Amino acid sequence: MNIASGNADAGKVERTVNKIELKNITVRYGKHTVLNNFSLNVESGQILGIVGPSGCGKTTVVRAICGFLDPQEGTVSISGNTMFDRSKRINVPPENRNVGVVFQDYAVWPHLTVYENTAYPLRKHGVPKDKIPAQVEEALKLVNMSSYSKYLPSQLSGGQQQRVAIARALTSSSELLIMDEPITNLDAKLREQMLLEIRMMQEKLGTTIVYITHDQEAAMQLCDRIVIMQPDGSIAQIGTDEEIISKPANRFVFSFVGVSNFLPVKKSGDKLCLDYPNDQTCFSQKIPADFPKNSDKADMGIRPMDIVFDESSPVRVKINSATFFGNIYNYFIDLAGQEYRVQRITSGNEEDEKYVEGLETGIRFLSCKYFERG
Amino acid sequence: MNQQVTNKDFLMLEGKRKRGLSMDKIMTILCYVALITVVILPCVMIIYYTFWDGTKIDFEMFRSVLFQQDNLKAMKNTLIIAVFATLFATVVGVFFAWLLGRSDIPLKGIMKFLFSIPFMIPPFLAAMSWDMMFSGRGGYVNKMLMSLLHLTKAPFNINSIAGIIVIEVVYYFPFVYMQVVSALERMDPTLEESARIAGAGQLHVIRTITLPLTVPAISSGVLLVLITSLSNYGIPSMVGYSKGIFTLPTMIVELMNRAGGSFTGIRQAAALSIVLFIVVAIALMIQRRLLTHGRYDIIKGKSMRPMLIKLRGAKIPLLIVSFVFLTLVVIAPIVMIILVSFNKAWGLPFTAENLTFMHYVNVVTKNKMVTDSVKNSLFLAFSAGAICLLLGTMLAYVIYKVKPRGGALLEMMAVLPYSLPGTVMSIGCILAWSGAFFGISLYNTIWIILVAYIARYLSYVLKSSSAALQQVHPSLEEAARSCGASHYDALKDVTLLLIKPAMLSGFFLVFLPCMRELTTSILLYGPKTRTLGVAIYQLRTNGQINQAAALSVMTIILIIIMNNIVKYITRDRRKY
Numbered sequence: 022m023n024i025a026s027g028n029a030d031a032g033k034v035e036r037t038v039n040k041i042e043l044k045n046i047t048v049r050y051g052k053h054t055v056l057n058n059f060s061l062n063v064e065s066g067q068i069l070g071i072v073g074p075s076g077c078g079k080t081t082v083v084r085a086i087c088g089f090l091d092p093q094e095g096t097v098s099i100s101g102n103t104m105f106d107r108s109k110r111i112n113v114p115p116e117n118r119n120v121g122v123v124f125q126d127y128a129v130w131p132h133l134t135v136y137e138n139t140a141y142p143l144r145k146h147g148v149p150k151d152k153i154p155a156q157v158e159e160a161l162k163l164v165n166m167s168s169y170s171k172y173l174p175s176q177l178s179g180g181q182q183q184r185v186a187i188a189r190a191l192t193s194s195s196e197l198l199i200m201d202e203p204i205t206n207l208d209a210k211l212r213e214q215m216l217l218e219i220r221m222m223q224e225k226l227g228t229t230i231v232y233i234t235h236d237q238e239a240a241m242q243l244c245d246r247i248v249i250m251q252p253d254g255s256i257a258q259i260g261t262d263e264e265i266i267s268k269p270a271n272r273f274v275f276s277f278v279g280v281s282n283f284l285p286v287k288k289s290g291d292k293l294c295l296d297y298p299n300d301q302t303c304f305s306q307k308i309p310a311d312f313p314k315n316s317d318k319a320d321m322g323i324r325p326m327d328i329v330f331d332e333s334s335p336v337r338v339k340i341n342s343a344t345f346f347g348n349i350y351n352y353f354i355d356l357a358g359q360e361y362r363v364q365r366i367t368s369g370n371e372e373d374e375k376y377v378e379g380l381e382t383g384i385r386f387l388s389c390k391y392f393e394r395g
Numbered sequence: 396m397n398q399q400v401t402n403k404d405f406l407m408l409e410g411k412r413k414r415g416l417s418m419d420k421i422m423t424i425l426c427y428v429a430l431i432t433v434v435i436l437p438c439v440m441i442i443y444y445t446f447w448d449g450t451k452i453d454f455e456m457f458r459s460v461l462f463q464q465d466n467l468k469a470m471k472n473t474l475i476i477a478v479f480a481t482l483f484a485t486v487v488g489v490f491f492a493w494l495l496g497r498s499d500i501p502l503k504g505i506m507k508f509l510f511s512i513p514f515m516i517p518p519f520l521a522a523m524s525w526d527m528m529f530s531g532r533g534g535y536v537n538k539m540l541m542s543l544l545h546l547t548k549a550p551f552n553i554n555s556i557a558g559i560i561v562i563e564v565v566y567y568f569p570f571v572y573m574q575v576v577s578a579l580e581r582m583d584p585t586l587e588e589s590a591r592i593a594g595a596g597q598l599h600v601i602r603t604i605t606l607p608l609t610v611p612a613i614s615s616g617v618l619l620v621l622i623t624s625l626s627n628y629g630i631p632s633m634v635g636y637s638k639g640i641f642t643l644p645t646m647i648v649e650l651m652n653r654a655g656g657s658f659t660g661i662r663q664a665a666a667l668s669i670v671l672f673i674v675v676a677i678a679l680m681i682q683r684r685l686l687t688h689g690r691y692d693i694i695k696g697k698s699m700r701p702m703l704i705k706l707r708g709a710k711i712p713l714l715i716v717s718f719v720f721l722t723l724v725v726i727a728p729i730v731m732i733i734l735v736s737f738n739k740a741w742g743l744p745f746t747a748e749n750l751t752f753m754h755y756v757n758v759v760t761k762n763k764m765v766t767d768s769v770k771n772s773l774f775l776a777f778s779a780g781a782i783c784l785l786l787g788t789m790l791a792y793v794i795y796k797v798k799p800r801g802g803a804l805l806e807m808m809a810v811l812p813y814s815l816p817g818t819v820m821s822i823g824c825i826l827a828w829s830g831a832f833f834g835i836s837l838y839n840t841i842w843i844i845l846v847a848y849i850a851r852y853l854s855y856v857l858k859s860s861s862a863a864l865q866q867v868h869p870s871l872e873e874a875a876r877s878c879g880a881s882h883y884d885a886l887k888d889v890t891l892l893l894i895k896p897a898m899l900s901g902f903f904l905v906f907l908p909c910m911r912e913l914t915t916s917i918l919l920y921g922p923k924t925r926t927l928g929v930a931i932y933q934l935r936t937n938g939q940i941n942q943a944a945a946l947s948v949m950t951i952i953l954i955i956i957m958n959n960i961v962k963y964i965t966r967d968r969r970k971y
Contacts, residue, residue: 089873115876116884122877128870132892141888145879186874193878 039065039100039196039229041086046095048081055081056092056254068223068230070240073250074277079233081254083201086231087122088115099197116145121190125202127182129174135161135185136170142193160188163222180211187219195226201233216243237278241265249274272392275322282325282361285394288317295336297357302335304386312391319391325351325364327387330376334383343378352376354384418882419797426793429786430808433850436832437823438811441672444665444826449658456659460666469646470670472556476631476642477624480563484620487564488571489613491717495572496579497605499703500714509721510569512729515954517911518566519629519928520947523935524728525562526634527735527944529553533742535731554638562630565724567623571616578612579605597704618682625675626816628914633932643671644818648918651822665826668819679814729951736944754945765946767923768930771841775926776909779848780902786849787856788898792890794857795864796872806857813854817914821847824919839921847915852908856901863897864890896964903961911954 041063048056055078063069071079084090085097088104091112097105099120104113121142129138139157148156161167164184174182183203190198200219204212220243223230234240240247241262249257249265251273258270269275272283285296294303296318313319341353341360345367352363363384365376376382445457460466491510495503513521528536529551537549544550552558586608590600628644635641641649647667654660706713735741739749758765790809794802812820824847830836837843867890875885891898913928920929927950934943 087873087877089876114881115873116879116881118877119879120877122874124870124874126868126870128868128874130871130874130889130893132889141875141880142878145875145884189874189878 041197041229041231042096042098043082043085044096044098046082046085046092046097048078048085048090048092054254056085059095059254059256061248061256061259063229063231064246065229066227067245068220068232068243070232070234070244070247071250072234072237072240072247072277074252075235077250077252078254079235079250080201083122083199083231083233086118086199087120088113088118119194119197121192121194121198123183123186123190123198123200123203125205127174127179127186127206129182129185129189131174133173134170135166135172135174135177135188138174138185139170139188139192142189146193156192157188160191163191163225164188164218180207180215183207183215187222191222191226191228195228197229199231199233202235203232204239205234205236212239219243241278249277269322269390272320272322275390275392280325280362282323282328283392284321284323284356284359284361286319286321286391288312295357297359300357302337304334304336309391313393316393318394320394321386321389321391323386323389325362326366327389328354328361328363329365329385329387330363331383331385334385336384338382338384340376340378340380340382343376350376356384418886419793419799422789423793423797423799426786426790426805430790430805433846433853434808434812436827437820437850438815440826441665441668441819441823444662445669448662456662457666457669460663461670465641466646466667466670469641469643470674472631472640473625473642473644473671473674475556476559476563477621479560480567480624481617481621483560483564484568485571485613485617488568488616489575489609491568492572492575492579492609493601493605494713494717496576497704498706498713500706500710500717502714502718506717506721509725510572512725513566513569515958516729516951517629517913517928517954518562518627519633519913519932520732520911520951521566521728522562522630522633523931523943523947524731525553525558525565527731527940528727529558530634535734535745554634554640556635556640558634559631559640559642562634563624563627566630567620570619570623571613574612574616574619575609578609582608615682618678622675622678622682622814625678626671626818626914628816628818628917632917633935643667643674644816644914647671647818647822651825651918661826664822668816668822671816672819675814675816732944732947732951735941736948738941741938741940754941755949758942758945758949762942764925764933765930765942768925768927771844771924772910772912772927775841775845775848776906778845779852779909780906782845782849783853783856783905784898784902787853787901788860788891788894790853790857791861791864792886795861796869796890809857810854812850815851817851817912818918820851821915821918824850839924841924844916844919844924844926847919848905848909848912851915852905855904855908856898859897859901859904860894863894867893899964900961903957903964907954907957907961910957911950 041061043059043061046056046059047054048059059078059082061082071082073079081090085092085105086099088097092105092107094107095105096103099118102113103109103111104118105111130141133141136157139160140153143153143156157170158167161170164187166181166184166188169177169181169185174185177185183206187198187200187203190200203219204215207215216239219230219232222228232240232244237247237249244262246259246261247265248259249270251257257274257277258265260268265274265278269278275281276283287294287296287301288308289301289303291306291308292303293305293308293312294301336356338354338356338361341355344351348367350365350367352365353360354363446452446454448456491506494500495506500506526534528534530553531537532541532549534549534551534553537551540546540550541548553562582605587600587604590604591597595603626644627642628648631640631642632645632648636645647664650660650664650667654664734745736754737750737752738745739751739753743749760766787809790805793799794806799805824843825838828835828837828843828846830838837846871889871893872885875889876882880888911928912926913932916926916929917932920926925933927946931943931946931950934940934946
């Protein structure tokens with residue numbers, strides 16, 4: 022499958038491996054450093070998700086790969102060819118980097134029809150005129166837009182424009198795609214569908230995709246590997262979705278991938294105890310293996326689902342509020358003056374009605390993670 | 396392996412090309428060069444001539460010019476005219492804005508059309524027509540009134556300061572009207588409705604809610620009128636010159652003409668230009684201050700239908716008053732020019748036997764000065780339009796997309812001539828382009844007029860192109876780059892195509908004022924380089940008033956046609 026035939030052109034960069042390597046990239050805007058010594062490898066043929074809160078530098082990474090900005094330091098190479106290296110004075114312009122880009126705001130040209138939009142990269146890559154229609158047709162078919170080729174973007178819905186943007190990126194390079202928040206502007210139902218379609222398309226073409234999003238759930242659904250970026254622009258963790266859920270690298274990752282509570286705890290001899298000024302109840306007779314080695318104190322990260330009510334537990338709490346959300350109960354509890362969140366799946370019996378506002382009871386912790394006190 | 400090596404070389408080559416002058420850098424440098432030559436040099440030359448007497452720095456001359464009796468009088472006249480014209484134009488403009496924006500007066504469409512007419516007629520033509528109606532004993536309306544009422548003296552004298560004020564009021568009130576009516580139409584109606592619910596009467600609401608909320612719009616209209624009036628040349632020269640009434644702009648032209656090329660004469664004109672510039676600059680500074688302060692957020696993004704105030708019994712009287720007024724000030728001058736253009740000779744009554752097409756035929760076929768001037772004006776308007784289109788769009792691109800260091804400086808240089816009175820700009824052009832630099836002398840050639848036009852109207856294209864450019868999201872161009880388009884391709888295939896309608900309307904925004912220009916060309920024209928405006932002006936000064944009228948009518952028709960083309964093009968923009 023070769024929709025983009027940019028590599029047929031002898032003058033273009035030969036792409037044998039669709040690998041992206043970023044080495045020690047530093048990007049500054051004035052005094053503000055967005056990326057500091059940032060390194061990342063994108064393996065061929067997989068979907069790599071770059072996830073992080075808004076403003077953490079995700080888009081800066083993409084722009085450095087595409088050549089829309091020049092980093093102050095570092096090198097960018099694609100398929101083994103150096104694209105940017107300040108020390109060697111190499112800076113390949115965006116048009117010769119052979120990456121397809123899908124922008125957050127689609128960036129479908131409003132003055133060109135769907136067909137013209139999709140054919141544009143082929144024209145620019147010097148594909149013979151008689152071969153263009155077939156390739157455009159193929160790309161449009163992949164995104165289910167064949168019947169719209171004569172439409173102007175203003176006549177299309179957001180989701181349709183997004184498909185055109187993907188088709189255009191595919192004709193530009195069917196081997197290396199960069200998608201910057203491609204589905205953020207779509208409604209929830211359409212997002213789900215587009216994720217599936219992107220996945221199917223990727224499996225069909227074996228495309229390497231870098232997928233940027235702030236939505237960790239979408240990333241986990243779609244990506245083979247996920248990079249979690251911290252607000253300061255550094256990488257917190259790289260791994261599969263299971264790795265990130267089961268072994269969060271730090272407190273930030275833990276809180277970023279789901280609703281989380283953090284309780285201060287400390288070692289007290291062989292026992293594990295709470296560490297509030299007014300409550301130092303010990304609740305476990307052994308120190309867990311993942312407790313930080315170099316300190317007696319730590320933060321215990323725990324999901325609302327992993328806290329259960331247990332009248333017999335020594336850890337005493339008061340229920341501040343209880344709300345029913347469809348199939349779960351959502352509680353806010355008071356522990357030593359701090360508020361935490363607890364969730365329970367509805368059981369359907371009188372157990373549900375037991376924990377009411379104002380009730381004082383005990384809690385137990387099921388699975389939890391320990392992080393250095395930040 | 397071999398493949399890899401050639402690739403590396405290729406990349407190094409690419410890298411090297413980037414080190415040289417990129418397209419962005421070339422454009423930035425071009426912008427600087429163009430603006431410095433066209434805008435900065437003339438300004439510098441005015442200052443240089445004023446304070447350098449050939450051997451040393453000299454403030455004495457500036458002082459003597461400043462305190463010369465005639466010049467002081469011209470200053471006084473300028474200020475009196477500007478202040479009163481602004482005052483009355485504001486009252487009339489706000490009244491009509493309220494009437495059309497907020498009341499249920501009928502026939503709004505016709506009235507709105509009538510308001511757009513003064514925008515199409517150059518001020519000196521309007522002044523000429525008023526002069527035909529009300530000049531002493533010769534004006535047609537004066538003559539009619541004298542015979543009707545058996546007066547021995549002419550009832551009106553347009554050739555006076557009051558006359559100039561009247562013409563300026565009539566000509567400028569639509570400026571205020573436009574500013575205020577758009578604010579009124581977009582004002583959140585709930586602001587007024589809540590005042591009514593709170594128990595305030597209609598007049599009370601107008602006084603305490605509507606008026607204060609439109610103050611920013613009114614004040615920006617006021618200053619627009621004030622500045623235009625201060626630098627206006629056409630009206631005072633048309634009606635004031637014959638009676639020796641001078642304002643600063645007409646005085647500058649007079650000094651320049653009297654100088655006849657003498658060094659001191661030119662220096663005096665330059666000094667007076669500085670005075671005029673300072674006066675305008677003060678007005679501009681006040682404007683900037685007012686505009687940054689009194690902004691209220693009364694204008695909501697979504698359009699809504701404002702509550703219309705019922706005029707009830709006042710409806711018909713107000714309608715009659717409005718139409719009488721509009722007929723008098725908008726239609727009468729045009730009718731006057733048309734009538735005169737078909738009349739055999741100036742002063743003859745408008746009867747069937749005096750009807751003739753002779754003047755049109757003469758103007759078009761027999762008068763070489765006129766035919767030359769039409770050619771010149773067309774050439775100037777086309778070239779200035781095209782050059783401003785290219786330069787202005789390039790400037791907009793550099794300022795808003797390339798964003799080089801000193802981009803704000805570029806923008807300042809480009810909009811400077813917009814606030815500079817045309818007379819001042821022309822004096823600067825004369826000083827700069829009469830052999831002062833590299834021995835280039837453009838004086839008496841058509842090129843000096845072209846340079847002046849470009850400087851004056853460049854900001855029009857800059858405004859329309861930059862507004863459009865700011866709507867072209869950077870990702871559209873980046874998308875093209877990532878699709879394999881070079882920087883130049885992306886610019887050509889995407890950005891320029893998207894802002895094409897704005898560029899085209901920018902062209903006409905320059906073309907139109909160039910066609911009807913008088914202020915700049917009256918100072919710069921040579922024996923063979925008269926423009927339409929100059930031709931009309933001279934026909935009239937030579938006493939060929941009917942021919943002047945015929946040429947005016949043709950000019951107005953041309954302007955109306957062009958105006959409609961602009962409207963058509965700008966409407967086309969909504970396609971996307």
